[in-house]
Amino acid sequence: MRVIFNEEMKAVADDLDRMAQDVRNAINLAGDALLRRDVEAAQAVIDGDARIDELEASVIxxxxxxxxxxxxxxxxxxxxxxTLRLAATxxxxxxxxxxIAESARCAYPESPLPADAVEVFSQMQDFLSETADNVVAMLSDRDARIADRVIRNDDKLDAMHHRTFELALSDDWDGTxxxxxxxxLLGRFMERIGDHAVSAARRVVFIVSGFDPSKEPGPDEDGSVE
Amino acid sequence: MRVIFNEEMKAVADDLDRMAQDVRNAINLAGDALLRRDVEAAQAVIDGDARIDELEASVIxxxxxxxxxxxxxxxxxxxxxxTLRLAATxxxxxxxxxxIAESARCAYPESPLPADAVEVFSQMQDFLSETADNVVAMLSDRDARIADRVIRNDDKLDAMHHRTFELALSDDWDGTxxxxxxxxLLGRFMERIGDHAVSAARRVVFIVSGFDPSKEPGPDEDGSVE
Incomplete structure (x- = not known):
């Protein structure tokens, strides 16, 4: 199936694909910055953001x-x-x-995360990395099934995010x-990346099928974190 | 000056004005929920969000x-x-x-805020309340000068937001x-409301004058919070 069916839209579709690829790259590098204390990766994300902004302006x-x-x-x-809304997303x-990269750079050479929190954040990062692959694929393959998978998977990220609060509220917590x-904040940023991926996926489903899955009853994509 | 100059846009402009008024109402009620432990106000914000969503769908x-x-x-x-982007904002x-209302409802009958944090959050709430008035006025009066004021004032909110971190990191902090x-999280939500107000104001300046102030060199509207 083709999301962008109009020949005149080809250049816009290419820019949108490029945005998705740049965002995937930023998510992966931000993960390296956060979990491997890779300050060069952090700087690359920070410097690379201007290109994503330029691509958005070009799409508009x-x-x-x-x-x-x-x-x-x-x-x-x-x-x-x-397309306008996908670019904004x-x-x-x-x-x-x-x-995320700024937080990692600010804490460098330390990690902003206490040792106990690394595991759950690694899991969130793996999830977002896979989601970013799916976002690129759903756009370039014009595939609503991949988009649907992104939408259905979001609960997993919410559960991991919830675990970061449980950790902070447990008796074992001894972080500063x-x-x-x-x-x-990092948990919130990662949860929001997931929310935006869901929003992008819903838009792809809508483009491909004409059906708007955001009008289905279901959990709030940016539900309460309390 | 008129933001919406096209007669055919009149109905859309009315819906957009209504959105801005509903958002102002939600911001003020969320403040009552947070600072006065007014659980009915919290519920009104939570229930009223569907109407804002419907207005957005209508504008689109x-x-x-x-x-x-x-x-x-x-x-x-x-x-x-x-207009599409203003509605999304x-x-x-x-x-x-x-x-914010959900957080207040969740903590009820207590406040989610420790006593020491009430003052700075009250100041942030006063700021957002005034900003919400300005957002309604800049739209209904089609006034780029009010929009410009919203843009220029944002530093004040960032400074108050920064104080919430100083408070949490001070030796005097004895909250749970x-x-x-x-x-x-509440500080982040309030800071983001301010960011979105700036983004809306920039769009109004752009509509009125054709000049895009977001392309001016200046602080990132959603700068790092670290």
Whole structure:
């Protein structure tokens, strides 16, 4: 199936694919920064964010030009409007990866995470890395089944995120307040990357099938963290 | 000055104004929930979020229909595309107010905040309340000067947000880990509401003047919190 079916949309689709790839790269490098204290990876994420922002601006410009040049039909329009929102979503995922990288750079040469928290954050990172692969694949293959998998998997990330709070509230917790602040913020950033991936996946399902899965009853994609 | 200059955009502009008013209401009620332990206010924010979501869906539908019906000229297009993004921004501000209300409801009949943190959160709430007034006014009066004020004021919120971390890291801090988690998350939610207000203000300046202030060199609107 093809998300971008309109020949005139080819250049925009390419930029959107590039954004997804850059975001995947940022997520993976942010994970290296966080879990391997790789400060060069952190810097690469921080420096690379400008390119994601530029790609978003390029996607917006091209979509606006496309809308101006053509009298769009219903399905074309749905794709253009969804493309605008996908670009905004990817831009935000890049920002969140940058926040993780900044936190790692700030704590360097230490880790911002206490030793006890490394395992659950590694699991969250593995999950986000796989999700980022799925986001790239669902776009480049125009595959709603992969998008559907991203949507259905999100509960797993929420469960891991919940474990970071359990850890911080357990009697065994002996981290500093700075570490607790970092655990809460890093967990939030990672959870939000997952939320945005779900939002992107819903948009791909909508483009491919015309069915909007966000209107299905289901858990709030950005539910309460309390 | 008129943000929405096109007669056909009148209904969309009305919905957008309604969104801004609902978001202002949600922000004020979330503040009552948080600072006055008003659990009915919390419930009102949580229940009211669906209407904000519906208004967003209505704005999107109307914008897509508008794009389909008309061959849009450059400025009309800029308004329609910016309107789509403003609606997404307001929807997100509503979500964040809901998160604050959920946190307050969860802690009820206690406050999620330790006594020492009430003052700085009250200041942040006053700031957001004034910002919400400005957001409503900049839209309904189509006034780029008010929008500009929202953009320029954001540093103040960042400074207050920074104080929440100083508080949590000071020797005087004697809150529980649950309180520290709440302080970090509530501070983050409030900071993000401010960021979204800035983003909305930039869009209003862009619509009114054609000048995009986000391309000006300046502090990252969602800068690192570390």
């Amino acid at each position: 410009d091209q979509c606006v030009r496309l809308l101006a040049k053509q009298t769009p039909v219903a399905t074309d329009l749905r794709v253009v409007v969804s 990817f831009e935000r995922m890049g920002d969140l990866a940058k926040h 307040n700075q570490q607790l602040i970092d655990v809460v | 539908d109307q914008c897509v229909r508008l794009l389909a019906k008309q061959t849009p000229v450059a400025t009309d297009l800029r308004v329609v595309v910016s 307001f929807e997100r501000m509503g979500d964040l107010a809901k998160h 880990n649950q309180q520290l988690i709440d302080v970090v």
